[in-house]
Amino acid sequence: MQEMDPVLSALWHPVALSSSLGDQPISVEVLGVRAAVFRTARGVHALRDLCIHRGVPLSLGKVKGDRLVCAYHGWCYDSDGKCVHIPSLPEGAAIPSKAKTVSYACQEAYGIVWMCVGEPIDPVPTIGTEGLRADFAQVYMGPYEVAAAAPRVVENFLDVSHLMYVHEGLLGDSEHAEINDYRVHEINGALRTDEIEVYQPDPDGRGFGVTTFYTYHIYHPMSVSLTKRIQGSEDVFHLYLFVLPHSKEKSTAFMIMERNYALDEPNETFVSFQDILLEQDRLIVENQKPELLPLDLQAELHLRCDRLSIAYRKLLQNVGVTFGTA
């Protein structure tokens, strides 16, 4: 845990969709820490992904009852990481007190499995300010693995003036590239922009060109959202992004989209559209230099339309995020 980012290590990070964690363990990497995440009747658990006996990843093992059984010699670990059975020991022999591994806080919320490698500051991971809305239809998108630093991925999501170029013909039009002036407000510890007008040839994959109004939110360094309001209607679309930093230059983006319109449209319409957008963004974020997001505002040039990126970099600087930043 040396050099562990003190801010990010206290946050809940998404490690899997609940629907993808079955009865066998999976291996995840959070802030450089490898964990075996598994499900028992009592819930989800995470242990350091290394058997104390001969260094085999516990994620290669099997879940039996409420234990995780190592694939190599069958040592059984409980969800606290304590070795509770060693098959090769004679009946009644004591289990060495050192036979244990590290356990991490792990829980499920909003259809996602979350893990914290340190002491979590919040009892539950936050999702927006009010959580998912019961009267909206939700769609899970991704998760998308990206070979880029997590703060680069988050900042790309918050960057409005790339829509007209990276996503031209879909989320923007280079003939309508001007960005209205907007401010960034701090409300109850979260950041929120004013509305930003964007003309979109195809705002959601259904192919209808409209003028939209974007409001961005930053809840914490790896959790942000955008609200898209469609001009002249009551239609609203929220897109939540949670980025899991695996290593300094590798991350995974989890996204939940929710909307109060087109409720009968199949999820596939929105998911395949997001898959296209993600590939367009990937080309950019995987090639940006420097790889780590520079927090020194003198390091790059900023325009008025980059106010939100500036606010994001300042936030990372103020809270002291070091992982994935320069």
Ligand code: FES
């Ligand atoms: S390496 Fe895990 S039981 Fe031997």
Ligand SMILES: [Fe+2]
């Ligand atoms: Fe994008």
